[in-house]
Amino acid sequence: MDEATTRTLTPTRLAxxxxxxxxxxxxxLDEVLVAHVGFTSAEGPLVLPxxxxxxxxxxxxxxxxxxxxxxxxxxxxxxxxxxxxxxxxKVARSAFESxxxxxxxxxxxxxxxxxxxxxxxxxxxxxxxxxxGRTTEIRRSTPRELAATLVLALPITQWSYKSSDGFPEDPPxxxxxxxxxxxxxxRTAHGRPVPSPDLRDGIPVPASVLGLTR
Numbered sequence: 001m002d003e004a005t006t007r008t009l010t011p012t013r014l015a016x017x018x019x020x021x022x023x024x025x026x027x028x029l030d031e032v033l034v035a036h037v038g039f040t041s042a043e044g045p046l047v048l049p050x051x052x053x054x055x056x057x058x059x060x061x062x063x064x065x066x067x068x069x070x071x072x073x074x075x076x077x078x079x080x081x082x083x084x085x086x087x088x089x090k091v092a093r094s095a096f097e098s099x100x101x102x103x104x105x106x107x108x109x110x111x112x113x114x115x116x117x118x119x120x121x122x123x124x125x126x127x128x129x130x131x132x133g134r135t136t137e138i139r140r141s142t143p144r145e146l147a148a149t150l151v152l153a154l155p156i157t158q159w160s161y162k163s164s165d166g167f168p169e170d171p172p173x174x175x176x177x178x179x180x181x182x183x184x185x186x187r188t189a190h191g192r193p194v195p196s197p198d199l200r201d202g203i204p205v206p207a208s209v210l211g212l213t214r
């Protein structure tokens with residue numbers, strides 16, 4: 001397989017919002033649950049929302065072996081996986097200066113297919129990313145389930161990161177006006193666990209689920 005295309009990673013606009021801190025990238029990847037993965041196929045460009053997990057220096061993606069789009073990713077095409085955390089709304093004294101508080105990252109490269117024990121470890125990393133400790137509470141995947149699952153790894157070697165926080169930067173003529181300015185934080189929280197209708201009586205909410213709501 002040829003090496004992935006080398007990308008220009010320095011933003012051409014608002015470069016002051018770019019970051020070179022890999023720890024910030026890892027923190028964002030560990031916070032966000034869904035990546036939007038873009039690529040081009042014979043049918044044209046496409047962006048897929050895919051649940052993922054960071055496993056060290058790689059992203060783990062997975063899905064059904066019957067997914068034709070996942071098979072395109074597995075073929076080694078160039079991809080861009082984008083993640084964004086929306087942290088708030090910047091309310092300026094004008095529509096032009098209003099905007100978002102955000103953190104975003106793009107990971108560029110090509111996916112490789114994981115097999116055998118490596119694929120199983122990747123799936124366990126994904127499960128424990130969504131529900132920390134869950135793999136110790138449930139059975140292991142069966143050979144049939146593993147055979148029906150395509151597990152991919154995208155290396156975190158080419159990436160870009162941008163963020164915007166703080167408050168609007170209104171010009172002096174607007175500061176003298178009467179319009180309010182500030183910021184509205186946005187937060188995401190887990191709700192109360194809801195048992196499945198077919199859950200047998202007497203089975204308590206597990207530690208992995210309780211941990212999300214604390």
